Amino acid sequence: MIRVAINGYGNLGRGAEQAISKSEDMELVVVFTRRDPASVTTQGAPVARIDDMPAWADKVDVCLNCGGSATDLAEQGPAAAAHFTTVDSFDTHAEIPSYFASVDAAAKASGHLAIISTGWDPGLFSMLRVLGDSVLPDGTTTTFWGPGVSQGHSDAVRRIEGVLDARQYTLPVAETVDAVKAGEDVELTTRSMHRRDCYVVAAEGADLARIEKEIVEMPNYFADYDTTVTFISEQEMAAKHAGIPHGGTVIRRGRTSDGVAERITFELALDSNPEFTGSVVSAMGRAAARMAARGQTGARTVFDVTLADLSPKDPAELRAYYL
Structure with a gap:
């Protein structure tokens, strides 16, 4: 099972939680929040403060950063990459190159992988x-x-x-x-x-x-x-x-x-929109965990992700029924 954390429990975070619940190879192990954890009710996963991320470093395979691009991710993207392999949906197109550079530096320094700007645009589109x-x-x-x-x-x-x-x-x-x-x-x-x-x-x-x-x-x-x-x-x-x-x-x-x-x-x-975007972010989380397990580090985009890594199906099944 791929152990997943969600960082931020707004519309997108709840959409990602819904997608994870439909994925047989993924389990949500923790939700991080800036709010009082006692005030957040999930579908069953424990809730921790965002400051508690270091304590979960060995218990999470990938962290889905579900904060907003305008104010959250510029800080949270590099910060989370210091502790986890991460995925986010940063969508301010003009700022993607500089955001990529900041996350890349943090991920390389910590030996983690970070896939940025997933979702559907940027992302699938x-x-x-x-x-x-x-x-x-x-x-x-x-x-x-x-x-x-x-x-x-x-x-x-x-x-x-x-x-x-x-x-x-x-x-x-x-x-x-x-x-x-x-x-x-x-x-x-x-x-x-x-x-x-x-x-x-x-x-x-x-x-x-x-x-x-x-x-x-x-x-x-x-x-x-x-x-x-x-x-x-x-x-x-x-x-x-x-x-x-x-x-x-x-x-x-x-x-x-x-x-x-x-x-x-x-x-x-x-x-x-948030449920679908959460589904894309969740699938990218699967790919990120697999890529990280092969030793990849630093920032990546959707252009670096293969369909085989996105899919929960094994390669033989993909060849037999999807090719």
């Missing part, structure tokens, strides 16, 4: 982008995100004065997706590729016009998109927008000879 580029070198790759809830953008709306709650959905522009699939020469811009729908619960007496204006003009979030704002009640929010769905599509279009077009499409449709 990254793998498909490389696959498409490798198989169809004469071509272009386009990625669409959604339809789904953007948690960071939803938080940005909730920070506006007079907003009690909000959900923001990122939606691919259907006409653009169809044009890309058809191989049409279409201009790809921020506005032409995605739009944003916001559902907002406003405080009684709040200035709705002001709130809508602040949303649609918010730089870096909504100003560059066609954005729709719909005000709803708390009851409607709870009834219709309680989940965290998401998804997306990677499309690689290329030419193998003059006039011969080929297309590769990879699509995700997720009822629960």
Whole structure:
């Protein structure tokens, strides 16, 4: 059995716990938290303070770091790699090179392996982008995100004065997706590729016009998109927008000879973004434990992981039934 720790017990941590419970070759042995351990209820695993990691170093084969990229992982990634083989879902694309370097240094110093930036984007989508580029070198790759809830953008709306709650959905522009699939020469811009729908619960007496204006003009979030704002009640929010769905599509279009077009499409449709991401992180945890057992150390990405290491099946079974 692969002994797994979860570091951070939010939506992603609980999603990883759910995935581990469905894996016959993995067991959750501890959950680390910054909260009072007595306040955290898991599906059965013991809970320890994050400061207690050193005491678990010999009892864990891989630690899944389930904190957020914005504030948690920059510190927790290197810190956890000092004690364990680790996996995380760091997703701030522009900062991946510097994050990789910091985790790599910590993992090499401690003799551990650390796979960073798993999940689905970065993660599975990254793998498909490389696959498409490798198989169809004469071509272009386009990625669409959604339809789904953007948690960071939803938080940005909730920070506006007079907003009690909000959900923001990122939606691919259907006409653009169809044009890309058809191989049409279409201009790809921020506005032409995605739009944003916001559902907002406003405080009684709040200035709705002001709130809508602040949303649609918010730089870096909504100003560059066609954005729709719909005000709803708390009851409607709870009834219709309680989940965290998401998804997306990677499309690689290329030419193998003059006039011969080929297309590769990879699509995700997720009822629960954190549960699916937790499933990917868990599978990467299996791969990390196996790679570490072979003596690998330092940081890695999904590009370094084989399908054989991801799978719970043995190589003979993979050859017989999956090849």
